[in-house]
Amino acid sequence: MQKVIHRAETRGHFNHGWLNTWHSFSFADYYNPDRIQFGLLRVLNDDIVKPGMGFGTHPHNNMEIITIPLEGQLEHRDSMGNGSVIEAGEVQVMTAGSGITHSEFNPSQEEEVNLLQIWVFPSERNLTPRYDQKRFDTSKMKNQFLTVVTPNGEGESLFIHQDAWFSLAETDADKEMKYLMHSGNSGVYLFVIDGELEVDGDTLKSRDGMGIYDVPEFLVKSKEQAKFLVMEIPMN
Template structure:
């Protein structure tokens, strides 16, 4: 087993007033040659967006984009004609494929929106762009992971899907629990991002917004020290 710890305090940062961002990997004006990507996971941005503000219309192509609101929501509009608000408790996916224009705005006039946005390199290039979102009830699945995103060719209909052999899992766990995660696809790595709480992953302690990347293993043990909310991403380490 190989491990790499990503401390919250060592992330890249940007403060534009209306946007306060933390970059787990190189993004925008932040570049760290040791933190460009984890396998096919290219971006994990932890954003706080002021009330009424957001990202104007901008393009993407050939990227799988996953948005997870932590507080509040974002109003999405795109060149395919989709218009929706993705809120806390929901997950949004967008396959940019051959190209898409979209905007993301905080629809609240009073409250900030806090979101995680992740970009994954796709397995298939130049697909037709697509959009989807879905609500997931983590409280009714306490102490177990809920699969929220899965591969396009391995989807059981309960999760959203993307064009990559990746599994995104969210879970809320009580203190004192021990969880074992088994790799779905041999050779995949696992990137664990602790949203809240305190958890030991294969002996390494994570505090809020810390992360750990693990490769060359078939199982991972998580010991929950304080009630925790966890994002666990299983991802190919190289393009198939």
């Protein structure tokens, strides 16, 4: 097993007042030459947006964008005519492809929204832009992997244009789960949302990340109640 660990406190961090944000990989004003990407995973941002605030209309292209709200609500509008609110328990995917513009705002006047925004390089350039979102049964992530993103939308999952599988899990204390890679070219970036895990002898705490590759499977042990995201992506 090859691995790299990114501790929560080593992420890029900026507090803009309306936005408190942490970057696992180089993004905007945060640049770390050792953290440009992991495989084809380019961005993992952990954002907290104040009530009534948000990101004004801005462009994207040639990226698969996955948004996972952890707390609160996020209102989305885009140049494809989509307008919706997503909240914890839902996942949003967007193919920026040949080019889109969109905005994201916290519609609440009282509560913050905390979200993960993730960018993955697509399998092809200049794809037709698309948007989708879905609510998942969070009971299905209890002590098991709930797969929310796949390359082909199998089962209940959403699809993106890449050989990538995203899964969420919520474990009780002292549980052990085995993750099996879908492809020999895959690596996994595991991100701890809450709690404490052990992987290959290393302890991971809330908001720690670990990249894992050159291994067909691995074990995740929960040292206490924990919630985490597994992002399996091509390494090249």
